[in-house]
Amino acid sequence: MYVDVILNQPASRDYRVYIDQLETLHFDTKVLIVTNTTVASLHLETLQKKIEAKELYSVILPDGEQYKNMQSLNLILNACFEHRLDRKSLLIAFGGGVIGDMTGFAASIYQRGIDFIQIPTTLLSQVDASVGGKTGINNSYGKNLIGSFWQPRAVYCESVFLKTLPKREFSAGVAEMIKMAVTFDKAFFEWLETHDLEDEAHLKEAIAKSIAIKARVVALDETEQGIRAVLNYGHTFAHVIENQTHYTTFLHGEAVAIGMVMANILAQKLTFLNADEALRIVTLLEHYDLPTHYRIENVEAFYDAFFLDKKSEHAVIKFILAQGIGGYEISRNIPKEVVLEALKEANA
Amino acid sequence: MYVDVILNQPASRDYRVYIDQLETLHFDTKVLIVTNTTVASLHLETLQKKIEAKELYSVILPDGEQYKNMQSLNLILNACFEHRLDRKSLLIAFGGGVIGDMTGFAASIYQRGIDFIQIPTTLLSQVDASVGGKTGINNSYGKNLIGSFWQPRAVYCESVFLKTLPKREFSAGVAEMIKMAVTFDKAFFEWLETHDLEDEAHLKEAIAKSIAIKARVVALDETEQGIRAVLNYGHTFAHVIENQTHYTTFLHGEAVAIGMVMANILAQKLTFLNADEALRIVTLLEHYDLPTHYRIENVEAFYDAFFLDKKSEHAVIKFILAQGIGGYEISRNIPKEVVLEALKEANA
Structure with missing residues (x-):
């Protein structure tokens, strides 16, 4: 293959x-x-x-x-x-x-x-x-x-x-596969819902599918001027979580799993995603024992931390959101109140 | 311009x-x-x-x-x-x-x-x-x-x-212009023989001509797989001279001036260049007070030093030689004796 x-x-x-x-x-x-x-x-x-x-x-x-x-x-x-x-x-x-x-x-x-x-x-x-x-x-x-x-x-x-590979690291890899399915490939997401990756043949097929998605995206936008940013779905939140926990509590893929769930709450508020779709994503993540919740001490501080990422230009945060399962939306200029509400809900 | x-x-x-x-x-x-x-x-x-x-x-x-x-x-x-x-x-x-x-x-x-x-x-x-x-x-x-x-x-x-710019540094720059004229552009070489670069209008024109030559070569071979190596005319020798004098005696362009003269002696032995052409090149270099001679202590050691350049692949030295004025020849596998003889002549 x-x-x-x-x-x-x-x-x-x-x-x-x-x-x-x-x-x-x-x-x-x-x-x-x-x-x-x-x-x-x-x-x-x-x-x-x-x-x-x-x-x-x-x-x-x-x-x-x-x-x-x-x-x-x-x-x-x-x-x-x-x-x-x-x-x-x-x-x-x-x-x-x-x-x-x-x-x-x-x-x-x-x-x-x-x-x-x-x-x-x-x-x-x-x-x-x-x-x-x-x-x-x-x-x-x-x-x-x-x-x-x-x-x-x-x-x-x-x-x-x-x-x-330790089981946690395996699951962290699965998180990135789920990430690509959610934003780019509904059929792959549904396949993941019905095929367990502990089966070696399934795993191989899933690896090939994930790589094919990534290859397609990179071919379209090698230096990340546009669509490649969608691969960062869940990552805006994950980076803050990783930073606040000093990169010691969560593996990167685990932080991404939590980040996707947070992004999905925001996407629901903006009606890009419905409750059923959000639930299906959480269910799939939990099937692989991935964490889906993080206790935010202070939502204002969490919000401010988005801006500390030195790669952010001109202090506009781009949120990568799922639009249904298999689609994406790149949202700039989401009002701060809406983001804060989503963070509070994520904490609930 | x-x-x-x-x-x-x-x-x-x-x-x-x-x-x-x-x-x-x-x-x-x-x-x-x-x-x-x-x-x-x-x-x-x-x-x-x-x-x-x-x-x-x-x-x-x-x-x-x-x-x-x-x-x-x-x-x-x-x-x-x-x-x-x-x-x-x-x-x-x-x-x-x-x-x-x-x-x-x-x-x-x-x-x-x-x-x-x-x-x-x-x-x-x-x-x-x-x-x-x-x-x-x-x-x-x-x-x-x-x-x-x-x-x-x-x-x-x-x-x-x-x-x-100090006068020596000015001349060092002229050396690289002469280098490009010798290997790529006979008309430019003849123009340099008849136009003094202390005249500001001439200088500007010569800068534009040199840049145009370099731009042409780089466009043909951006990552130096072939023709771009010709820009290293004089440099194989210059690098050894610079190294032996610990980069303190000669400016880079000065070492290149000497290196071109050495390369020309080798080119004459291989009949790529005749005595008259070699003399015209020396004359033009000397017009700008560029050094054209370096006392080689030990020709064997000088030869061995060619191989110390870490960029040399598989220990084959590529010599870039002038083929007449305005042409070049990339020579591999020149017998060691021939190179040693040229180095001895350069020393004479």
């Missing part, structure tokens, strides 16, 4: 996302695998056996979002320099979204850009982070504020690597 | 290089000027008066190639964060090649890429560095090893800023 990502750019930058197709890969160049301690201890040997390269190296970073910073980026770049990678060399991102984002960023700036391949090892990164070419690191001002758009040469999603 | 740079990319990335056309510029966004101490003390006030922006900021870096590093890059990025620049904000590179390369690089990675404008203040950066979109910083492994391809939105070359 595979999905092609076709970009509105010179053809050489298009690439294929393979699902369970990773046999031996041959490279006539130097290859550097970038991974983290967790993935390395579980799967690095398995991967190394599948890669034939002129010279094969690995660099193992500490595991966690808190290491998605300039220091880790420099560890990757230094490994490139030490092993004298040249312009034809290749990086392989072997891990979750953090490894993918940092490896892609390093590839984009090493000798003004070299190729990289993604082998995402979490469900979240398979269905979301590995497609789209967003790379970056965090700093004290916020998340992903330094980075680039740099597309991988290929992506390999292997279900074998998901077998060691 | 202006030159359009048309790239084989989506049209939005094409841009115009204006020569002596800088009136007041209006921006409906935040603008950050990046400059160095030298240029700031001479010209920053003049420039600030010409820029109207929503908010206008400056960051002033120390002057010199030795500051073209990660630390200075972070100073630029931190200024972006402190002033809360957003995705619509603009950077202005106001200085020579070092400022241009670092500002372009910062623009390419701040929030995954924002616009920047070049206002080059040296002749070298007006005719060379400001066109082509190469950005980068140096590190202990070499020059420009971390960077990106990122095109400016516009370039403004103003002769007023050249009036404060």
Whole structure:
């Protein structure tokens, strides 16, 4: 199974996302695998056996979002320099979204850009982070504020690597799949309601469907001038929740699950979504044990926190809302009172 | 006067290089000027008066190639964060090649890429560095090893800023003009033989001609897969000279002048160039008081140093040679003995 990502750019930058197709890969160049301690201890040997390269190296970073910073980026770049990678060399991102984002960023700036391949090892990164070419690191001002758009040469999603994934992380990945179904694909949402993803064949199909949606959106809007923003459904709220809980209470996908429920309350107030549709979304999230509620201490402070996201331009908050199931609405200029009411209801 | 740079990319990335056309510029966004101490003390006030922006900021870096590093890059990025620049904000590179390369690089990675404008203040950066979109910083492994391809939105070359340029730096810029004439444009070379660039009208015309050549080459080969490498005529030798003299003895353009003379000796051995043509090139370089000779201590060591350039792939050295005046030849696999003989002759 595979999905092609076709970009509105010179053809050489298009690439294929393979699902369970990773046999031996041959490279006539130097290859550097970038991974983290967790993935390395579980799967690095398995991967190394599948890669034939002129010279094969690995660099193992500490595991966690808190290491998605300039220091880790420099560890990757230094490994490139030490092993004298040249312009034809290749990086392989072997891990979750953090490894993918940092490896892609390093590839984009090493000798003004070299190729990289993604082998995402979490469900979240398979269905979301590995497609789209967003790379970056965090700093004290916020998340992903330094980075680039740099597309991988290929992506390999292997279900074998998901077998060691903790259940919570699996569900966090499902949250992003549900997110894409709600805003873009009613048939996929209904399919999700009737197919359990613990069945491996179903999971594979769902991964392919999610990637196909994401690929379509990215192809339409690679650098997020418009429709790509819809992928942020639930995220405006999730970012505040993650920030208030210092990124320690919820996994990203869990915060997105809560964020979608909050966005849906707002969407109901604006009559984009009805109560039955909102309930179906909550039910599906809860089926995967995803959290759907967060206690807001102070709704005013929560509202103000929307504006602290440094990427917000000119202090207008864009809310991405579901319009029925399978549709979306990008709403600017929603009156503050309406948003506050929705936040109060979410708290009820 | 202006030159359009048309790239084989989506049209939005094409841009115009204006020569002596800088009136007041209006921006409906935040603008950050990046400059160095030298240029700031001479010209920053003049420039600030010409820029109207929503908010206008400056960051002033120390002057010199030795500051073209990660630390200075972070100073630029931190200024972006402190002033809360957003995705619509603009950077202005106001200085020579070092400022241009670092500002372009910062623009390419701040929030995954924002616009920047070049206002080059040296002749070298007006005719060379400001066109082509190469950005980068140096590190202990070499020059420009971390960077990106990122095109400016516009370039403004103003002769007023050249009036404060030291004579040596002026000549270093002329060296790069001669470089382009020799390999790409016989008529321009002959024009240079008969027109003195101390005349301001001639200078302006020569700047426009040089930029037009560079723009043509970059349009053909933005990411240096082929013909763009010809712009490195003289540079293979120059890099070794600069390295051996720790970047303190010669300005880059001066090292390129010597490098061209060395390349010409090799080209004569391979009969690409005749003695008369080689002499005309030396004569023109010397007219601008450019150095044309460097004492090589050890020709074997000089030869080995070609291979230390980390960008060389698979240890094959590509020599860019003049083929007559106005033509070029990219030579791989020149026997070591032939190169050594040329180096000995250069030393004679």
